[in-house]
Amino acid sequence: MDVFPAENQVDGYDQALPAEETDKDDDDGGDLCRICRSPEGLNNPLRYPCACRGSIKYVHQECLRLWLNRRSDKQCEVCRHSYSFVPVYSENAPARLPCREFLRGVSLRALRFVAWAFAILFNAYCFSLHPWGRETAIENQRRYGVSEKLAAFLAGSMYNGMIAYHMTLMVLLRIPVGHLLEIVGENYIEHGVVVAGAAVALWKYMRILCDWWHNHLIRCRFFLALMFEPREEAVRPRNAKLDEFGAIRRFLFLLDDNTFAVLAISFYVSFFFVLLPFSMGKLVFAVLSLFQRMDVSVQLLSGDLLGQEPVIVGYMAMISLSLAYLASFVTLSRDSIQALAKRLSLGFLVVAVALPYLLWITSVKVWRNLSVVKDGFVLCLKFGVYPLVLGCWLDLSTFPILGTTVSRRLEIISEFPFAMIIHWLLGLICLLLVFNSVELIHKIILKRPFWFLLYDSDFNYRLTKLYLGQILFGLALHGSLMVILVHLPIMTISLISPSFFPLQLWIYDERILFGSMAAYKILWIIGAPQWLVELIKPAIEPIVVKWITTVSSWLQLSEFLLGNHEDQNVRPLLQQDLEIRDLQVESSLVGLYGSHSDTTFEDDIEDDRFMTLRIGLMCVLATLSLFLMSTISMALPILIGRAFFHSISFIGLKQDDLYGFWIGCYILREVYITTCFITDHIMTGRIDVLLSLVLLWIRNALLFTIWISVIPSLIGLLIILMIIIPLQVPLNQSPVYSSLQVWLISSVLFHIWTYLTMFTRIKYFATVAWREKPERIRNVGINRLPSMWLLRDVVYSIIRTLLATLVLPFLVTYSLFPSLGFSGAVNLAVQRLIWPVLLAIIILGFVAKLTIDLFVYIHRVEYDDRYLVGDRVTDFTEDLE
Known part of the structure; x- marks a missing residue:
């Protein structure tokens, strides 16, 4: 019996690729594995799992598993x-599980479900203790008119989303600066800057949870769609060692890793x-209430603090205790318990008095660790302030869109300061997109356009070093791109059509x-953002390549920008001797324009001037x-979408520009594909093929008309008889x-059912025979299927079932x-x-x-x-049988 472990056998990406088929078969002509080119073993027989024949018929099961794990596909790349x-x-x-084991499995599933529900309710309760959570719950109750508990639950749901959002930010931050964070964290723990237990809790366990969340994010296509070529450290799965939680993980051994990680993140x-903070605030209030009559200063301090929220206090x-602890390392030669308690009490009771002193002591400690502080400042500037400025500028440029x-x-930001995180995220996305676009241009233009800048691919580039010229140039470049790509188009559209903006969205109607939120959620579920990314990404590179090559040819810059030059990405050494630089310039000019014996110095200067003018004209x-x-x-897509909504305005559907944008993009795509297809057939003289395709399109149009008119009408009649009339119309x-x-x-309901049946693995909305029909349509294609089969087995079958109902x-x-x-x-009642x-x-049968x-x-x-x-x-x- 050949057994292969069910678990994934490939850990990471360091496994060997399948051997190339360069080796010849053995002299005896025996069967060989098409991957490793080895014969059949005693415990490793050869299989023939697909329709391939010849030298690629046989394969070892282990080799096939390794190859499938690398390709993430379950189909043969040759015969499909x-x-x-x-x-x-x-x-x-046994044939089936005993009753005890089955009940144990049901109990474990129920326990995991309870754990998830506990995590959600626990987060909702904790958020209700925070003043921001209470304000959010009050706002939900006022806006939506729901009960107090439901409003608090909605606020808790937003808090759960915030947790996932911040975890995603931490994962994104660890991708470019993960190695640096590892070094800084280890240095902090070694030098005892924080308490050892807090360091472990804040660093070790959070890193494990971030690794677990990273493994879930890389399964989302939109997470990787931000990069044209995702880096290896971004797509490589990480080993989330949840067992390092120790006794806590052993105590919750009944929970699986996902449930335990959700509980750990929620509690963490x-x-x-x-x-x-809430417990410490309550403790401060209790201590101040006990000593309120002992001293006037304490009484005044308590009077100021008792009006605050416990979480704020x-x-x-927490800040006072942290600063006092930091001061104890500087002022104490030894960790005296009495001196430590004295400083803890000072930091606990007189925050305002001790704060300047503690700041001075902290500055002394910071001065001793200036390199770490400098690196942190540079990283904060590059990954914090820089994206935030770009996000705010992008928001300022899009004010007319939202009206x-x-x-x-500013009022919204003052009420919700955490909204600045959205600006930071938008700026980070802009940076990623521009970075990928610049990488694409570098692949096309072989001569670096800005030689005075260091890129992250350079050998001497350091992430923690402040390149002020590069930062200022990048800020000017990104700001200019936002003006060109966002601000000026919006202003131009507003000047041409003042009523074009602001956009009309369903979410504005309370x-x-x-x-509207459910409609936008459906738009996300069906993969509209992924569809747009997959539509744009393949078109960017050929368009950019064609544009650069064409314009370079017009301006006679092809040899300068697209030619093969050695050492073109090497930054010029500004400290070299003048004679060496003259030789380098001379050699480069010789390589570009020919020998100096044919030109003069004035001609070279004139050529350089014309070169600069041509490059400026290209920009x-x-x-x-x-x-x-x-x-x-x-x-254009919004205009087409608005025209589409206007054409169906008779049904009473309100216009939405977000849906209109996606509809417009889809219509433009189909028009482009159809136009190219028809033009190609006309130019090649295949008129007969085009006519047959036109007849096929007419047939599909008739089937589509029946699909959207007759069948929904019958379903609508059933909805009227089953739901609307019994609920809304009295018997008399x-x-x-x-x-x-x-x-x-x-x-809408019918097409949702069609989507669930055809494009998902949900098997509860159709029988086995019905699931085979959409699967055949999806695999074969509607254009290749016979018309009678579509009419008889698909359309007529649905109409017959509805008519019978x-x-x-x-x-x-009416008869019996x-x-x-x-x-x-x-x-009448019957x-x-x-x-x-x-x-x-029907519902009871479905539930059963x-x-x-x-x-x-x-x-x-x-x-x-x-x-x-x-x-x-x-x-x-065996598969055929």
């Missing part, structure tokens, strides 16, 4: 056949951010606020091109409803019950209630099916956890 693996269980595995952040006490003003934005053309592209990309009144709105609701209750209510002699009131009863039966499937899934998971020892790849013949 999906590999199939069957589980292998131990020999003593809430304890240091809320619970510890706790923050003050806000400077005073309103009546549909929750519905002007680049500025105009960026401005035009940004203006068109900003205005005739039903009146808006068929257009019902059609719109039913159309409508007609059978109608026949029962009147013939049985019931009164008119009873018949006519109104038979469809709701049918809906209740879900429950059964849940128990079957838990049984399978527990069975695999206990008895699964590996898996085995199935051969192609």
